[in-house]
Amino acid sequence: MKETSAILDKALQDMPLKQQEILHLLQLTDSEQRERLFAAARIQRQRQFANKVFLYGFVYFSTYCRNECTFCFYRKSNGEPVRYRKSTQEIVKIACALAEAGVHLIDLTMGEDPQFLANNGLGNEQLIEIVRLVKQQTGLPVMISPGVVSNDMLVKLKQAGANWYACYQETHNRQLFNSLRLNQCYDKRWNSKAFAKTIGMLVEEGLLVGVGDCAQDTAHSLVKMRELGAAQIRTMSFVPQRGTPLYNTAIPDNCREINIIAVMRLLFPNKLIPASLDVEGVGGLKERLDAGANVVTSIIPPQSGLMGVSQSTLDISEGYRTVAGVTPILAESGLVAATLAEYVDWMENQLGGHVKGEAVCR
Numbered sequence: 551m552k553e554t555s556a557i558l559d560k561a562l563q564d565m566p567l568k569q570q571e572i573l574h575l576l577q578l579t580d581s582e583q584r585e586r587l588f589a590a591a592r593i594q595r596q597r598q599f600a601n602k603v604f605l606y607g608f609v610y611f612s613t614y615c616r617n618e619c620t621f622c623f624y625r626k627s628n629g630e631p632v633r634y635r636k637s638t639q640e641i642v643k644i645a646c647a648l649a650e651a652g653v654h655l656i657d658l659t660m661g662e663d664p665q666f667l668a669n670n671g672l673g674n675e676q677l678i679e680i681v682r683l684v685k686q687q688t689g690l691p692v693m694i695s696p697g698v699v700s701n702d703m704l705v706k707l708k709q710a711g712a713n714w715y716a717c718y719q720e721t722h723n724r725q726l727f728n729s730l731r732l733n734q735c736y737d738k739r740w741n742s743k744a745f746a747k748t749i750g751m752l753v754e755e756g757l758l759v760g761v762g763d764c765a766q767d768t769a770h771s772l773v774k775m776r777e778l779g780a781a782q783i784r785t786m787s788f789v790p791q792r793g794t795p796l797y798n799t800a801i802p803d804n805c806r807e808i809n810i811i812a813v814m815r816l817l818f819p820n821k822l823i824p825a826s827l828d829v830e831g832v833g834g835l836k837e838r839l840d841a842g843a844n845v846v847t848s849i850i851p852p853q854s855g856l857m858g859v860s861q862s863t864l865d866i867s868e869g870y871r872t873v874a875g876v877t878p879i880l881a882e883s884g885l886v887a888a889t890l891a892e893y894v895d896w897m898e899n900q901l902g903g904h905v906k907g908e909a910v911c912r
């Protein structure tokens with residue numbers, strides 16, 4: 551008990567924590583001690599962001615993928631998911647509806663769909679056009695989550711208006727990475743993020759929990775996240791998927807994810823940390839916010855024919871994964887949605903000097 555308090559006091563004084571101290575916090579199981587951890591995380595969030603939360607619209611516009619990630623419902627050989635590829639027009643329409651509803655950002659996500667990634671130019675052109683139009687029509691910041699793409703493509707996507715590149719390493723344990731992201735290259739994935747940073751994009755890094763990782767792996771990942779300089783960092787509990795190699799893996803206790811969110815907040819007080827609706831739906835939102843998260847991700851319009859990633863249907867058709875659906879939950883925790891201007895300010899601040907004067911939205 552005493553040890554926990556001493557570590558939290560250090561964190562609240564913005565003193566760096568030792569690896570052993572980080573491990574201690576990650577592994578807390580006692581509910582009273584965990585509550586202290588979350589309370590400290592909320593103090594740090596309040597200092598940096600007051601009671602303001604950002605809301606991200608999620609547009610999973612193609613569920614086709616060339617990869618075979620063992621954890622993913624949409625891996626190429628899985629016959630279970632309904633595959634779809636939305637047209638440019640549909641994507642823009644959905645993004646505009648999300649903007650109208652009040653989200654601060656549009657996250658354009660796809661499986662590594664060969665149709666968009668093939669080197670014939672046409673698919674690439676379409677992807678660039680989607681980003682350009684979504685940006686122009688919504689006037690919002692745009693995040694792209696297309697998997698690993700070439701540096702050349704990243705430059706074009708940035709020029710078309712993409713502000714953020716999201717690409718999650720899942721783990722920084724190379725052996726584990728190789729067992730999860732089959733036939734993919736750890737360094738290539740990492741380098742694509744490092745490159746995105748050099749061209750002035752903001753980068754999101756992420757971790758999966760419950761796929762054979764341990765607390766030491768998490769602590770190591772937190773070091774790597776700092777090394778990368780990610781502006782948004784996330785963790786999501788693994789959700790077992792029908793038809794995939796990891797289907798029979800035990801569902802991880804959500805305490806691990808919630809502890810990691812709080813530790814992330816203490817170690818990275820001024821960064822964005824999502825509470826994803828894609829793990830436990832709206833029912834899991836309050837717990838994640840109360841652990842220090844400050845972004846609600848995976849807001850999906852109902853009746854749009856769109857899916858989530860790890861929870862492909864949960865809470866979507868009911869209209870709960872919407873701005874209206876999450877607003878009362880924010881209020882329960884004393885939080886409110888930020889204004890768009892506040893979000894843009896935060897982004898410009900993060901970008902700092904090196905793209906000075908470059909408008910984020912306009």
Ligand SMILES: C[S@@+](CC[C@H](N)C(=O)[O-])C[C@H]1O[C@@H](n2cnc3c(N)ncnc32)[C@H](O)[C@@H]1O
Nearest residue numbers: 621622660661662695697718787788789859860
């Ligand atoms: C589906 S991918 C979309 C972007 C792109 N295809 C890629 O892999 O980078 C987004 C993320 O969802 C997460 N994810 C996928 N399947 C999951 C599952 N079953 N449980 C939890 N998270 C999952 C992974 O962290 C993955 O990086």
Ligand SMILES: C[C@H](CCN)[C@@H](N)C(=O)O
Nearest residue numbers: 695716826828847848859
């Ligand atoms: C994992 C997805 C994000 C991809 N950039 C989305 N389902 C989410 O939870 O935010």
Ligand code: SF4
Nearest residue numbers: 615617619622625661
């Ligand atoms: S995580 Fe992404 S790259 Fe891997 S199978 Fe799923 S959609 Fe494809």
